[in-house]
Every structure is written in structure tokens, then in C-alpha cells.
Amino acid sequence: MAVARSITPRAQRVAVVTAGFGQNAVLTMVTTFILVYLIEYAHVSAAGIAVVTGIITATKVFDAFADPVMGSLIDLTRTRWGKFRPYILFSAVPVAVLSALLFSAPDATEPAKLVFFGVCYFLWGIAYTMCDVPYWGLIGSAFPDSRERAGVISNVRAFGAISLGIVTLGMPWIARWLSFGDDTTAFGWSLAAALVAVVGMGLYLLAFFRTRERATSALSERLTMRVLFGTLVKNTPLLMVLLGSILGFGRLIVQAGGAVFVVIAYGDEGYFTLIGAAIIVGMVLSSFLAPLLLRLATGKSLIIWSTAAAVVLYLAMYVVGFANLIAVLVFIFLTGLTLGIFVVVQTTMIADAVDDVERRTGVRNDGISFSTLTFVSKIMNALAVLAFGIFIVAAGYGADSAVTPEMQAIVWASITLVPAISCLISIVPFAFYRIGLPARGEVLAKAGSQA
Numbered sequence: 001m002a003v004a005r006s007i008t009p010r011a012q013r014v015a016v017v018t019a020g021f022g023q024n025a026v027l028t029m030v031t032t033f034i035l036v037y038l039i040e041y042a043h044v045s046a047a048g049i050a051v052v053t054g055i056i057t058a059t060k061v062f063d064a065f066a067d068p069v070m071g072s073l074i075d076l077t078r079t080r081w082g083k084f085r086p087y088i089l090f091s092a093v094p095v096a097v098l099s100a101l102l103f104s105a106p107d108a109t110e111p112a113k114l115v116f117f118g119v120c121y122f123l124w125g126i127a128y129t130m131c132d133v134p135y136w137g138l139i140g141s142a143f144p145d146s147r148e149r150a151g152v153i154s155n156v157r158a159f160g161a162i163s164l165g166i167v168t169l170g171m172p173w174i175a176r177w178l179s180f181g182d183d184t185t186a187f188g189w190s191l192a193a194a195l196v197a198v199v200g201m202g203l204y205l206l207a208f209f210r211t212r213e214r215a216t217s218a219l220s221e222r223l224t225m226r227v228l229f230g231t232l233v234k235n236t237p238l239l240m241v242l243l244g245s246i247l248g249f250g251r252l253i254v255q256a257g258g259a260v261f262v263v264i265a266y267g268d269e270g271y272f273t274l275i276g277a278a279i280i281v282g283m284v285l286s287s288f289l290a291p292l293l294l295r296l297a298t299g300k301s302l303i304i305w306s307t308a309a310a311v312v313l314y315l316a317m318y319v320v321g322f323a324n325l326i327a328v329l330v331f332i333f334l335t336g337l338t339l340g341i342f343v344v345v346q347t348t349m350i351a352d353a354v355d356d357v358e359r360r361t362g363v364r365n366d367g368i369s370f371s372t373l374t375f376v377s378k379i380m381n382a383l384a385v386l387a388f389g390i391f392i393v394a395a396g397y398g399a400d401s402a403v404t405p406e407m408q409a410i411v412w413a414s415i416t417l418v419p420a421i422s423c424l425i426s427i428v429p430f431a432f433y434r435i436g437l438p439a440r441g442e443v444l445a446k447a448g449s450q451a
Helices: 009-041 046-076 085-102 110-142 146-177 186-204 225-234 236-247 249-266 269-296 299-320 325-361 366-395 405-414 417-430 440-450
Strands: none
Touching: 009 046, 009 085, 009 110, 009 146, 009 186, 009 249, 046 110, 046 225, 046 366, 085 110, 085 186, 110 146, 110 186, 110 325, 110 366, 146 186, 146 269, 146 325, 225 236, 225 325, 225 366, 236 325, 236 366, 236 417, 249 269, 249 325, 249 366, 249 405, 249 417, 269 299, 269 325, 299 325, 299 417, 325 366, 366 405, 405 417
8 A cells, every 4th residue: 555645844834724725716716706697797686686695695595504424524525635635635626616717798688687696606605615614624624833823823813814805806907808898798707707717726635645644543433423412412611602693793794795895886896806805905914913812711701802893993984984984994803913813813713623522522523613614604694695786775875776775875884883793792692601620530530639
């Protein structure tokens, strides 16, 4: 049997971070610009956007509940490549192809466009689940040391934010350049989407070629679906992170609807370049800073206080209003700081909860446990899109709608008040997060010694 070539820890770190950079570029393209493309370039009506919102929400909810199933399948997988890496290898091409198709609406009637979008988006959701769940599980497996893992997660999140920034700021210009004219066209967006999809998923494949997984314990070799889900349900710290994250879905509304908001508020989608830059710079800075902060405070306290700060910032932003673009950019930057802390600390808290339940039960179910990270991400995105879509429909905005002050006020409330309320409620579950409880054997041993 051939011996697997050794890969240095540094090479693994570079590969994982680069893979995350590429994967996030594709995800950002779809989540940030799909509504803009459909409204402005595929010319979908307000009624059609309501259907699109329903499709996206339903698909994300379906995908979210498919994530734990995917995670359990990963935990039961045994190959010469490990249990995570095969899924990384075979999911890259489907994600790239379907991502490009989402920005290639046919020149047909609106119902036909909606059917085409619905089928492609549903298949894209399944394919993305197959690439995202194993990626995060691989990080927990390839980096067993908690401090090294926290640093890797920080870099993944930070460079993911940089990737988000490059795509958010650059995608409109790439689409215009590939339109080969003075005006941006639907065909230009199709070419731009194909380019980003191929490059992004090409980088993502480094997670297969340049990483190795840790050896699986003997107990984990005998895992069953019942044991996997049973251990997941007993992992109370993990469940608290999941609940707190879902309740804080409002954090993502700016990303879900920011490109549409700037068209309504300022009449130019190019302004989203400034909005995107502000939040991204904040996320990058705080993502790099998060490991240092985690040495000074616990993840629990850090996520609670940063979330409380986000509540105050969103409320203040609503009061100030959107007329002063400079003030909006400052607030968006500051909320970006809180979002960067959240995404890093959230992931490390899940990883610590996985280690904790392994210590207490002897079962390492990192596949299904890390699938909950993508589960909550999709639920949060679905709720963010749903909430923003409801406000858009309530405002009556469509491709040919005349913008009114009432319309602007409604959409402004959706990206300020909704996040504030959402973040405030999310603090409660995080307050109940606790790891380091003694294992059952430790409790029995202590009781015996006291007797």
C-alpha cells in the first residue's frame, strides 16, 4: 500500500485558507448579487421577486436540514483519502457549473425564468452542502491543537472577508468589462459569474490536494447514525451556539439586501462598493484580532459583548438615517467589526464543543457537529433573505418601480431595526454556553474517592 506523502503544518494552513478564500468568492457572488442580477438584468418583476424569495428561503431551509444528514454521512465514510477530502474533490465541479448557470437566465417568459432559476438554485444548494460541510469538518480534523485551530479559523474568516470584499467590490466592474461596451449587460454578468466560479472552486480544491486528516479513534470507527445524532443532541454547548446564531440572523441582512438597498436609497448600485468596503474592512480587522482577544477573554464573553455592541450600533444607525452616506459608512464599518468577531468566535466555540463532547463521551462526531455550522449559516441567510424580501415586497419595489421616500424608509428599517432586534434576542442562548463539565467517569471516580 502506498504511503501518503507528508504535508507540513504550514502547507496545510496555507491550503485551507486559500481554499476558503476561493469557496467564499463563489458564495459571495451568489448571495450578494443574485437579486441584483434577477431584478436589473433578467428583468424579473416585483411579483417574480416574491417567488424568487420564496424559492431561496425554501431551498436554504431544505439545505440546512440536509446538512446534519451530510455530516453524518461524512462521519460514516471511510476511504484511503479520509472522510472529508473525497467530498471536497467531487463537489467542486458541480458547484462551479451551477453557480455560473444561476447568472445565465434564458431569454424566455418570466415563468420560464423562474422555473430555470428554481431548478438551478435547488441543485446548487445540494452541491454547495457537499462542499461546505466537509471543508469545516476538515479544519477540526487537520488541526487538533485548539490554539493552532483558532489561528487557522481566524485566517480563514479574515481571508474569507477579503474574498468577500474583492468579489463585492469587483464583480460589477468585471461584469461591465466582460460586457464589451459602455453598459453592463446580462451576458457580461454571465461571463463574470463563470470566471469567478471556475477560479474560486479551483482554489477550493487545494483543501483536497494539500491537507491530511487526523487518525480516527477505534470507538469512532464503530459509529452508527443513532450514536452520532444521540451525541449531537447531548452537546448542550453546541446547541446554545446554534440557537444564538440563528436568532442573530439579522447580522446578514446588509449582505443579503445591501446591493438592492443602495439602488433604492442612492439610485446607483455602484455605491454598494463603498458599503461593501466598509463592512469588509471591519470584518478583516476584527477577524485577525479575534485570536488575541480570545487570549484575554472567553469566547462566551467576547461573543456576548460584541453582539451587545452591534445592537447599539444598529439602533444608532437607524436614528441617524441614510441621507449622510459618510455616517452610514462609519456605522457599517463598526458593525463589520462585530460581525468579524462573531464569525471567528462562533466557529471556535463549535470546535471547542466538539472537543468537549469527545472528552466526555469518547465519541468524535466532527462531521455532523461541524455540519451544524453550515446549518445555522444557511438558516441565518434564509431568514435574512426572507426578512429583506418581505420588506421589499411591502415597499412595492420592482425593476420599473418609481422610488418614493416611504419605500426608502421601509427598506432602511429592514437593514437597521431588524438586525438590532435580532442581535438582542440572540444574546440569551449564548449566556448559557458552558464547556469543561466533567466526564461521567470523572464524576464516578470523584464520588468513589469521597466515599
